[in-house]
Amino acid sequence: MDSVFSFCFALLIAPLFPAVIQKVKAWFGGRQGPPLLINYYTLFKLVQKGSVYSTSTSFIFKIGPMISAAAALLLLLFFPFAGAEPLFSFQGDVIVLFYLIGLGRFFTILAALDTASPFEGMGTAREAFFSSLTEPTIFTILFLFFKVSGSLSFAGFFSGPTPVALVGEFGAVILLAAVALYTVMLTENSRVPVDDPATHLELTMIHEVMILDHSGPDLAMIEAGAWSKLLFYCSFIASIIWFPRFDNFLLNTILFYVVVTLIYVSIGVVESITARYRMNLVPKFILNSFALMFFVIILTIEFAQ
Numbered sequence: 001m002d003s004v005f006s007f008c009f010a011l012l013i014a015p016l017f018p019a020v021i022q023k024v025k026a027w028f029g030g031r032q033g034p035p036l037l038i039n040y041y042t043l044f045k046l047v048q049k050g051s052v053y054s055t056s057t058s059f060i061f062k063i064g065p066m067i068s069a070a071a072a073l074l075l076l077l078f079f080p081f082a083g084a085e086p087l088f089s090f091q092g093d094v095i096v097l098f099y100l101i102g103l104g105r106f107f108t109i110l111a112a113l114d115t116a117s118p119f120e121g122m123g124t125a126r127e128a129f130f131s132s133l134t135e136p137t138i139f140t141i142l143f144l145f146f147k148v149s150g151s152l153s154f155a156g157f158f159s160g161p162t163p164v165a166l167v168g169e170f171g172a173v174i175l176l177a178a179v180a181l182y183t184v185m186l187t188e189n190s191r192v193p194v195d196d197p198a199t200h201l202e203l204t205m206i207h208e209v210m211i212l213d214h215s216g217p218d219l220a221m222i223e224a225g226a227w228s229k230l231l232f233y234c235s236f237i238a239s240i241i242w243f244p245r246f247d248n249f250l251l252n253t254i255l256f257y258v259v260v261t262l263i264y265v266s267i268g269v270v271e272s273i274t275a276r277y278r279m280n281l282v283p284k285f286i287l288n289s290f291a292l293m294f295f296v297i298i299l300t301i302e303f304a305q
Contacts (some may be wrong), residue, residue: 002249006081009253011073014231015039015224017264024268025198039227046220054213056116064111065214065221071104072225075232080155082256083245089155094142097154101188104225105131112210123209126279130194130206133286134184140293141177141184147300148174158239165243173296178240180296183289185233189226192271194282204276234263 019036026033035041053061078093080086109128112120146152148170149160157164166175187194190207199205211222238259245252277285 002084003087006084006253007076007087010076010079010081010231010235011228013257014076014227015043017231017234017261018227020261020264021268021271024265025272028269028272039223043220043224046215046223047217049216051214051216051218054115057114057213060107061111061114061213062218064107064114065218065225067107068104069221069225069228071100072228072232074100076228078154079232079235080158080239081235082249082253083158083239084249084252085159086155089153091151091153091156093153094145094157095152098138098142101229102131104229108210108222111214115213117213119209120212123206126206127190127210130187130282130286133283134187134289137180137184137286137290137293140290140297141181144173144177144293144296144300163243164240166241167243170300173300174240176292176296178237180289180292181233181237181240183286185230185237186267186270187286189230189233191267193274193277193285196271196276199276231260234260237263 016036016039019034019038022038023033023036051062075097077087078089078097080089105127109124112124142152145157145164148164149157149162151157151160162168164174165171166178168174186192190197195206195208196204197208199208207226211219214222235256238256242256242259246255
């Protein structure tokens with residue numbers, strides 16, 4: 001029952017947190033900002049509209065949003081929110097799920113290329129290149145967590161005999177891994193300083209330019225999938241930070257989402273005080289996380305000896 005509630009609550013609250021980022025950015029700019037429920041209004045408005053399809057597109061353009069949204073939904077099904085057992089879990093699910101993220105991105109890229117738009121082609125090239133740079137960091141992090149917990153599932157990471165947490169023998173290297181994972185989160189979700197979700201200039205957009213031709217329910221699925229993926233990454237980091245857990249499930253849930261909210265607030269702060277990097281500097285920013293994880297793995301192997 002706790003697992004079903006955790007999944008349903010995460011699915012319901014995923015659109016709320018990005019509005020927290022907008023509120024923080026508005027506060028830094030001396031503005032009131034949009035209401036916290038703005039994304040729910042946006043989804044409701046989009047599903048009431050019809051989708052518009054260009055004559056140059058094929059069925060790929062139509063199935064792209066569905067596959068990307070389904071991949072993000074599967075992430076929430078396998079993640080142990082607030083320490084509760086996920087609805088589904090198996091040994092090695094972390095590898096499958098990160099490849100599912102890649103599958104969702106792949107079909108989003110195909111849908112963008114299917115429009116035959118040069119601007120969207122430019123955005124897909126950047127998206128594919130930057131996301132490929134995060135893969136070494138992601139799998140190095142998974143290798144570290146496997147060394148710590150002895151498991152290759154999200155449930156095993158955080159509920160096994162030696163959970164991945166800042167408190168413990170490997171706390172120092174896990175802290176560095178959390179920093180690297182934060183960098184991956186900003187990259188994978190097209191946030192500043194890699195991309196600016198608030199921009200409307202095609203020459204500088206990455207993710208937003210890829211979905212320019214989507215509308216109605218298709219755009220709603222893309223947005224819902226993006227919000228779910230961002231919640232997954234923030235929950236991943238929060239599960240590393242948040243410790244200990246209590247016997248009260250409601251208290252665990254409240255404390256967990258407090259930490260998640262603070263991570264969203266930190267994203268808003270980063271986007272308020274940091275400018276977007278020039279395109280030639282973005283790969284260096286991403287690869288810094290891999291260099292950090294390479295150093296972490298060396299330390300871990302040295303301590304293990």
